[in-house]
Amino acid sequence: MKVFNNIDVNPTDMNLYITAVTHSSYTNENPNYPDYERLEFLGDAVLEIVISDYLYKERKYEEGLMTKMRASYVCEEACATYAKEMGLDEDIKVGSGEEVNQTILADVFEAFVAAVYLDHGFDFVKKFVLDIIVKYIDRGENFLHDYKSTLQELVQTVKKSVTYEVIDEEGPSHNKTFTSIVKIDGIVMGKGTAGSKKASEQEAARDALSKRSEIN
Structure with a gap:
């Protein structure tokens, strides 16, 4: 090896x-x-x-x-x-x-x-x-980018609700990919795909944060 x-x-x-x-x-x-x-x-x-x-x-x-x-x-x-x-x-x-x-x-x-x-x-x-x-x-390297927590804090400041939903699963059981969406007050604001449900939610939150001007 x-x-x-x-x-x-x-x-x-x-x-x-x-x-x-x-x-x-x-x-x-x-x-x-x-x-x-x-x-x-x-x-x-x-x-x-x-x-x-x-x-x-x-x-x-x-x-x-x-x-x-x-x-x-x-x-x-x-x-x-x-x-x-x-x-x-x-x-x-x-x-x-x-x-x-x-x-x-x-x-x-x-x-x-x-x-x-x-x-x-x-x-x-x-x-x-x-x-x-x-x-x-x-070096202070931060591998865990907690986009969900950041989005939650942002949403709380404007008194809105946030929910996540897995909308798709693809691939064999040993190598699935998940696609999730995040809704703010019922409106889809982000979408993400990753190798686990949690990671796909993080990607959806990151997508939503890129549109933060629409959340406020």
């Missing part, structure tokens, strides 16, 4: 890492290769505890800010960024006709974190994760 040329990890159980980069669409065509979904589940939890531990011990922030920062540094956009930085995108196995998108990149990063944890233990994976992420924290 090319990724090992870019990171300080010596694999002892290569099968873990191969599984971590194997999408379910590839597994459907090659049943001998298990997909990364179970590893992703574990990696998500490992990532959260590593970041939570770091923020609690090293940054001394109040709880509300720590919660927002953790959400930013473990969100889909952040994890996809880490995956690209490592070069994981070059190793991902997908089925024919499948494209590697941001959601898959993020999932693979979480699965890879789980593989490192299972292969080398918690102390090692903690250093591995922090070596990647701390520089983004030091």
Whole structure:
């Protein structure tokens, strides 16, 4: 795997890492290769505890800010960024006709974190994760653009209501795209498409904010 040329990890159980980069669409065509979904589940939890531990011990922030920062540094956009930085995108196995998108990149990063944890233990994976992420924290990088909260605050100032609705779902179950609209006082003001319902709502809110003069 090319990724090992870019990171300080010596694999002892290569099968873990191969599984971590194997999408379910590839597994459907090659049943001998298990997909990364179970590893992703574990990696998500490992990532959260590593970041939570770091923020609690090293940054001394109040709880509300720590919660927002953790959400930013473990969100889909952040994890996809880490995956690209490592070069994981070059190793991902997908089925024919499948494209590697941001959601898959993020999932693979979480699965890879789980593989490192299972292969080398918690102390090692903690250093591995922090070596990647701390520089983004030091720079004050904000991956989580909460357009919904910004729109909600704007709408409250003019005493209007805001609602979201998923209007379309496309694609196979393992790689769906969702399209959502946002209504302000019942009028459609924004539309967005993304790989999850929450992300599509954020995109719809961002679209609405681009027309903020029409909201006031």
